Amino acid sequence: MPRTGRPRGFNRDEAVVAAMLLFWEHGFESTSLAQLRAAMGGISPASFYAAFESKEGLFREVVQQYISTYGQVSESFCDTTMTSKAAIEQGLRRSARMQTERSHPQGCLLVLSAVNCSPEQKHIRDMLAKERERVRNWIKDCIERAVANGELPDSTDIHMLVTLFETFLQGISTQAQDGAPYEIIDAAITQLMSIWDTLSAS
Amino acid sequence: MPRTGRPRGFNRDEAVVAAMLLFWEHGFESTSLAQLRAAMGGISPASFYAAFESKEGLFREVVQQYISTYGQVSESFCDTTMTSKAAIEQGLRRSARMQTERSHPQGCLLVLSAVNCSPEQKHIRDMLAKERERVRNWIKDCIERAVANGELPDSTDIHMLVTLFETFLQGISTQAQDGAPYEIIDAAITQLMSIWDTLSAS
DNA sequence: GGACTTCTGGAACGATTATTATATAATTAA
DNA sequence: TTAATTATATAATAATCGTTCCAGAAGTCC
Numbered sequence: 001m002p003r004t005g006r007p008r009g010f011n012r013d014e015a016v017v018a019a020m021l022l023f024w025e026h027g028f029e030s031t032s033l034a035q036l037r038a039a040m041g042g043i044s045p046a047s048f049y050a051a052f053e054s055k056e057g058l059f060r061e062v063v064q065q066y067i068s069t070y071g072q073v074s075e076s077f078c079d080t081t082m083t084s085k086a087a088i089e090q091g092l093r094r095s096a097r098m099q100t101e102r103s104h105p106q107g108c109l110l111v112l113s114a115v116n117c118s119p120e121q122k123h124i125r126d127m128l129a130k131e132r133e134r135v136r137n138w139i140k141d142c143i144e145r146a147v148a149n150g151e152l153p154d155s156t157d158i159h160m161l162v163t164l165f166e167t168f169l170q171g172i173s174t175q176a177q178d179g180a181p182y183e184i185i186d187a188a189i190t191q192l193m194s195i196w197d198t199l200s201a202s
Numbered sequence: 203m204p205r206t207g208r209p210r211g212f213n214r215d216e217a218v219v220a221a222m223l224l225f226w227e228h229g230f231e232s233t234s235l236a237q238l239r240a241a242m243g244g245i246s247p248a249s250f251y252a253a254f255e256s257k258e259g260l261f262r263e264v265v266q267q268y269i270s271t272y273g274q275v276s277e278s279f280c281d282t283t284m285t286s287k288a289a290i291e292q293g294l295r296r297s298a299r300m301q302t303e304r305s306h307p308q309g310c311l312l313v314l315s316a317v318n319c320s321p322e323q324k325h326i327r328d329m330l331a332k333e334r335e336r337v338r339n340w341i342k343d344c345i346e347r348a349v350a351n352g353e354l355p356d357s358t359d360i361h362m363l364v365t366l367f368e369t370f371l372q373g374i375s376t377q378a379q380d381g382a383p384y385e386i387i388d389a390a391i392t393q394l395m396s397i398w399d400t401l402s403a404s
Numbered sequence: 405g406g407a408c409t410t411c412t413g414g415a416a417c418g419a420t421t422a423t424t425a426t427a428t429a430a431t432t433a434a
Numbered sequence: 435t436t437a438a439t440t441a442t443a444t445a446a447t448a449a450t451c452g453t454t455c456c457a458g459a460a461g462t463c464c
Contacts, residue, residue, distance in 0.1 A: 003409095003463090004463070005408085005409040005460080006410050006460040007410085007411075007461060008410085009411070026318060026320055027318025027319070028318070029232055030319055030320045032320070032451070032452085033451075033453085034450080034451090044411095045414090046413070046414085046454085047411065047413085048453095049452095049454080050410080050411060054452080055452065055453090111376060112317055112318075113318070115317040115318055115379075116231060117228060118228055118233075119228070159389075160389040160390050160393060161393070163377065163386050164390035164393055167370055167373035167374060168369055168370050170376040171368070171369035174313060174375075175365065175368070175369050177317075178334065187361075191363070191397060192366060192397070195393060198396060205432070205433085206432040207432075207440025207441065208429065208430040210441065234421070234422085235422060236422095246443055247422090247424080247443095247444090248425095248442060248444085249443085251422095252441060252442085257423090406463105406464090407463085408462085409460100409462080409463095410459100411459080411460080411461090412459070412460095413458090414457095415456090418452105418453095418454105419452090419453105420449100420451065420452100422447100422448100422450100423446105423449105424447065425445085426445085427443090427445105428442075428444105429440100430442085431438105431439080431440075432437105432438085432439080433438075434436085434438095
């Protein structure tokens, strides 16, 4: 927050949101600086680099912006105020709902926006992989809690079950991008969650 | 097959395979012509364009090459010599096995190689979406057959069940790219298929 | 009113993008 | 042996990539 100097001519927060929508739709490498600058209010290269340092710097901010807004749906996975089953189920349903909304690009930015990378920018892909791992660990903790408190039997294959739910969760991104409506994914989630009852009954 | 003229100085088939591996790993836009030409035996721009017309032309050939080799694993979904359940299960397991092999890039080329696209090349993404739809229709036909011959009850929500399996199938690509081993995905498939028995018993 | 600080417009940077032009080499058919 | 055909090497194309430079504009502080 500079107390002196010429004031910025554009709204930084709005610019980050505009950039997020572009990166979300086209991905990190396929979104050009010219596109970004145009969407951010037609700002000049100088303004861009003064505010964000680099394209990668902006992308890092965009990822945090996404996580703290749209991405919050996956925080259901680490919500311990409900049963583990309810947490997993709500996490899946809210993710499916958010990712299929038409008011923004479809799918999950953390899954989609750095799939295609040239070798010299593999660290961008790795960065998103780390963010996905955070979500995976939430799911893992959630299922471990279920075993610990008797929601699921001790014999439960935790690693397998985490992979089952995470694989489905990640598949939602492609489904959403291909235009699948929320209702059908929601129905599939209902069917998927029936596995939980099968497991808890045994 | 030209009967006259100077013979080609490189093996066209091998060049397509080399290009496939690059597109598979980095995606359509993130793979440059310079990289491609180097991997294809260090051929010149002139040789490249004489043989493939354009980068897009090469990519279309690559997609067909993939479908007729590695991609064949998904033809299990349209194999009517076994039960529908066995066809779905085998399609998933073979896809998981192939996509996690370390002898080539991980994941499915049809799912991964055109996720990030600039607007002017959206038709590339659409082309792959069409190929994915072919697989989806195999799954759909397979499940419809199951309902028709009594493997699954008439009350089965076909659209839901197709989405359930396809979403999981597409999620395998991200799992494989993130380094998930075959065994754990295979275990998840076993659990996923238990849904089939739940449905057929009702 | 300077001095200081920050942001902006605009031009330019070198590198890389996919693609094309030109001239020549290597083959077959007549 | 000449013509026709196809592939080659090399150079150059225009456009775009992310980024930097520079002079000036627009503020606050003393």
